[in-house]
Amino acid sequence: MYFQNNGRSYLYVANGPVTVQNPRRNGSPTVVNVPNGFEALTVDVNSDRSIAVFGGVIQNGARSAYLELDISNPLNPRVVTMEVVSGQGRGRITGIASAGQDIFYVFDDDSSSIGHARIQQSLLEDSELKDILSRVE
Amino acid sequence: MKILQLLPASIFVLSCCNDAAQARNIVTTNDGIAIGTTNQSGLRRSLVTYDANTSQQDVHQFSNLPNTIRGFDDVALDSDAMARQGGVVAFAIDASSGLVCSFNLSARSSTRRGEVSLQLIGCTTQRVSTSPFVGIDAQRGTLVVSGGTGGVSTFRYDTSTGRLSSRPTIRNQTLNEIGHPSVTLVSRNIAVLCTDTRSGFGITIANINQSSRSLDRSRFFPVENTVNFKYAISPGMSCEGLLQLCSL
Numbered sequence: 001m002y003f004q005n006n007g008r009s010y011l012y013v014a015n016g017p018v019t020v021q022n023p024r025r026n027g028s029p030t031v032v033n034v035p036n037g038f039e040a041l042t043v044d045v046n047s048d049r050s051i052a053v054f055g056g057v058i059q060n061g062a063r064s065a066y067l068e069l070d071i072s073n074p075l076n077p078r079v080v081t082m083e084v085v086s087g088q089g090r091g092r093i094t095g096i097a098s099a100g101q102d103i104f105y106v107f108d109d110d111s112s113s114i115g116h117a118r119i120q121q122s123l124l125e126d127s128e129l130k131d132i133l134s135r136v137e
Numbered sequence: 138m139k140i141l142q143l144l145p146a147s148i149f150v151l152s153c154c155n156d157a158a159q160a161r162n163i164v165t166t167n168d169g170i171a172i173g174t175t176n177q178s179g180l181r182r183s184l185v186t187y188d189a190n191t192s193q194q195d196v197h198q199f200s201n202l203p204n205t206i207r208g209f210d211d212v213a214l215d216s217d218a219m220a221r222q223g224g225v226v227a228f229a230i231d232a233s234s235g236l237v238c239s240f241n242l243s244a245r246s247s248t249r250r251g252e253v254s255l256q257l258i259g260c261t262t263q264r265v266s267t268s269p270f271v272g273i274d275a276q277r278g279t280l281v282v283s284g285g286t287g288g289v290s291t292f293r294y295d296t297s298t299g300r301l302s303s304r305p306t307i308r309n310q311t312l313n314e315i316g317h318p319s320v321t322l323v324s325r326n327i328a329v330l331c332t333d334t335r336s337g338f339g340i341t342i343a344n345i346n347q348s349s350r351s352l353d354r355s356r357f358f359p360v361e362n363t364v365n366f367k368y369a370i371s372p373g374m375s376c377e378g379l380l381q382l383c384s385l
Contacts, residue, residue, distance in 0.1 A: 011329060011340065015361065016361070016362055016363030027358075028359070039363065039368075044164075094160040095161055097164050099166060099168070100169050101169075104173070106161040107161065109176065110177060112175040112183075113194070114171055114187040116171075116192070
């Protein structure tokens with residue numbers, strides 16, 4: 001859930017596609033454009049930073065990655081970055097959380113490890129983003 | 138189970154995961170302390186914290202945990218509760234026993250040696266439904282257990298002490314759907330339930346009526362779905378990464 005200071009709230013859902021909706025109103029969810037091949041499986045919202053982070057898989061489940069979205073415009077998020085991540089074993093990413101400048105994630109591996117990264121501070125240039133996405137496709 | 142009857146493609150997924158690692162889940166405080174479940178052998182009754190300020194990871198074991206607790210599967214936080222005492226309240230559910238426990242999570246600045254402290258407050262005593270997928274969330278004195286195919290349950294907790302009511306205020310109430318793998322709270326009286334319906338996946342908005350101890354469906358949103366149960370891991374997955382059908 002993304003809670004804005006003006007009392008509005010938005011619900012982000014990971015179900016393969018990434019969707020967003022106002023939970024207090026009727027209507028269909030908005031499908032968010034994300035990199036091809038990314039299937040979203042877990043999500044958290046960092047309301048203070050207007051960031052949503054999605055954990056998921058790419059390459060038909062072969063690798064895990066997280067996607068960072070700028071949700072300053074809640075119904076029209078923009079991709080900030082996508083990072084490929086791995087756990088201690090073969091499992092996929094199953095949980096993600098973000099607050100402050102931090103992103104945390106866990107895998108369904110046989111470990112106690114918690115992955116940690118810093119949020120990307122600003123939107124990348126289109127060329128930089130394309131470069132990142134091309135490396136993980 | 139209805140879910141197996143109506144979704145035969147899920148049979149393999151659900152049965153194949155009985156011996157597999159359980160899905161781990163994680164939440165974080167506003168000041169950079171994450172708390173998560175663990176699959177490490179012999180430590181499933183523990184919880185793990187990671188302090189982003191020090192890069193310190195700790196495994197917390199609880200000697201006074203009831204023997205009925207086999208391991209934790211999902212976690213939730215109420216960052217507003219116990220703020221006056223310098224901590225936050227964390228919750229964890231054991232899908233096997235159907236019990237929920239609460240913990241006092243203290244940040245570095247409020248502990249003597251600058252470490253993250255996680256102390257068991259107590260656990261519920263009456264089992265609630267958790268199968269085949271379950272998630273929890275908590276806010277301002279209300280804790281909700283999504284309940285899987287067995288119905289939604291709610292508990293009250295004291296926001297000044299973090300102590301849970303031993304028995305649910307609403308127990309295993311169904312909303313005429315197949316099931317709810319997880320839940321997120323909009324407020325203490327409005328729950329967002331990931332929902333497996335007879336016609337697909339979606340989101341149910343439900344009002345929690347504390348006085349009548351009932352849950353009322355308010356509205357429903359269908360959710361676009363491309364993954365079905367392809368990546369499902371049972372039993373204790375939250376909507377956050379759980380059933381892939383909806384993560385909140």
